[in-house]
Amino acid sequence: MAVKYIPEPFRIKMVEPIKMLTQKEREQKIKEAKYNLFNLAGQDVYIDLLTDSGTNAMSDQMWAGIMRGDEAYAGSSSYYKLLEAGKDIFNYDYIQPVHQGRAAEKVLFGAMLVPGKIAISNMFFDTTRAHVELCGARALDCVVEEAKDPTKRAPFKGNMNVEKMEKTILQYGPENVGLVVMTITNNSAGGQPVSVQNIREVAAVCKKYNIPLNIDAARYAENAYFVKLREEEFKNKSIKEIIRAIFDCGDMFTMSAKKDTIVNMGGLIGVKDATSPLILLIKARCISFEGFTTYGGLAGRDLEALAIGLYEGLDENYLKYRIGQMEYLAAHLDDAGIAYQSPVGGHGVFVDAKAMFPQIPYYEFPGQVLAVELYKEAGIRACDIGSYMLGNDPDTKQQLHAEFEFTRLAIPRRVYTQSHFDIMAEALIAIKERAHKIKHGYKITWEPPILRHFQAHLTPVDK
Numbered sequence: 001m002a003v004k005y006i007p008e009p010f011r012i013k014m015v016e017p018i019k020m021l022t023q024k025e026r027e028q029k030i031k032e033a034k035y036n037l038f039n040l041a042g043q044d045v046y047i048d049l050l051t052d053s054g055t056n057a058m059s060d061q062m063w064a065g066i067m068r069g070d071e072a073y074a075g076s077s078s079y080y081k082l083l084e085a086g087k088d089i090f091n092y093d094y095i096q097p098v099h100q101g102r103a104a105e106k107v108l109f110g111a112m113l114v115p116g117k118i119a120i121s122n123m124f125f126d127t128t129r130a131h132v133e134l135c136g137a138r139a140l141d142c143v144v145e146e147a148k149d150p151t152k153r154a155p156f157k158g159n160m161n162v163e164k165m166e167k168t169i170l171q172y173g174p175e176n177v178g179l180v181v182m183t184i185t186n187n188s189a190g191g192q193p194v195s196v197q198n199i200r201e202v203a204a205v206c207k208k209y210n211i212p213l214n215i216d217a218a219r220y221a222e223n224a225y226f227v228k229l230r231e232e233e234f235k236n237k238s239i240k241e242i243i244r245a246i247f248d249c250g251d252m253f254t255m256s257a258k259k260d261t262i263v264n265m266g267g268l269i270g271v272k273d274a275t276s277p278l279i280l281l282i283k284a285r286c287i288s289f290e291g292f293t294t295y296g297g298l299a300g301r302d303l304e305a306l307a308i309g310l311y312e313g314l315d316e317n318y319l320k321y322r323i324g325q326m327e328y329l330a331a332h333l334d335d336a337g338i339a340y341q342s343p344v345g346g347h348g349v350f351v352d353a354k355a356m357f358p359q360i361p362y363y364e365f366p367g368q369v370l371a372v373e374l375y376k377e378a379g380i381r382a383c384d385i386g387s388y389m390l391g392n393d394p395d396t397k398q399q400l401h402a403e404f405e406f407t408r409l410a411i412p413r414r415v416y417t418q419s420h421f422d423i424m425a426e427a428l429i430a431i432k433e434r435a436h437k438i439k440h441g442y443k444i445t446w447e448p449p450i451l452r453h454f455q456a457h458l459t460p461v462d463k
């Protein structure tokens, strides 16, 4: 264990009690939840790693902002504060608040994609893919090959395979490609960063074929921190300068502000060029779906906290501590010979469930097996990022075979301490020791047509 836990650059002012049920109680609860972790009551979870989305601990400054929030329906001062922060950090002319990331996708993609179009990404996040498909378009991933090998260490495993992307554009015809989406960091590949060089190359191809480039920017700050550590050109640049370099490449962005901006709810759309005809469409769709353009589905206090959080997320001491937590847990797993998407990414540890349960086929969902075991073992709630999440082919309705079978331990920001991380490591090690005894996974007994993993019912396969 060569990795030291980076001390928290804050102290605790308010606490929230948590408790652990007995193993017997947990086994009963997960059965009642139809083996779907999303169906568990939060109170029945000890360490909640279901997502890093909206689960962040706000600062004293952000809570003070909540009290200052201006609740004017139109033109609230909190809205103007948010605009100023957004323009300052991203250098985009138009900033539109919305209630969360998928709202940004609904508002923007609906203005750009029609049936028959395709959209290409390094990797689509699940809701992003769903919104492409809801427009009647098709979503295609072109991530670099090394992302698909969890043991292969590379600095930017989130990158787009630019050659494959260009081939795909030519195969479908540039006129049929409605959008290219760069997801930073690449969430579904394990929170893996994307290099500025790669974003520049993607932007050049988009320009060549006149295809708009959208940045799916949920983890823009974590991505920028990795760029600073790993990309020579940026080692002496500030996080803000790196963010500018990234956003200079895009035409617009969609952002879930529930991640790197450290708030509990919010989202943004940005458009670089004030003369873009898209802006009028965004405004119209925002008013219909989210609310008036100066609040976009958020309360004034949320806008105020978001404006503050945009800056807090850029603090390098905070980012060092944050990425340090992932490295600390990953080092424990290295010692125990537990495979994960390595090097570890920015917002969680993606344990390779296929490697832990080689006897369980993809259609019995090894990532879900490990998630259920973590809950039974230590009251930890994680989630599957694999075939269970990926779902069925929209055309053939057949179960898709995911590139990976991960169990994601997503780490909420500024919430858990070193001893919680030790419990995570101990639980994974205990499960690994008995993993060979688990012969079968799960089958689905009921599923909705889209984004099934949130709601599906499962039952153990017993043969």
Ligand SMILES: *Cc1c(COP(=O)(O)O)cnc(C)c1O
Pocket (backbone or CB within 6 Å): 053, 100, 101, 102, 103, 125, 127, 128, 183, 184, 187, 216, 217, 218, 255, 256, 257, 258, 259, 266, 267
């Ligand atoms: C979370 C996330 C989204 C969706 O955002 P919500 O706020 O959950 O609606 C989109 N893209 C990426 C990469 C995300 O991580």
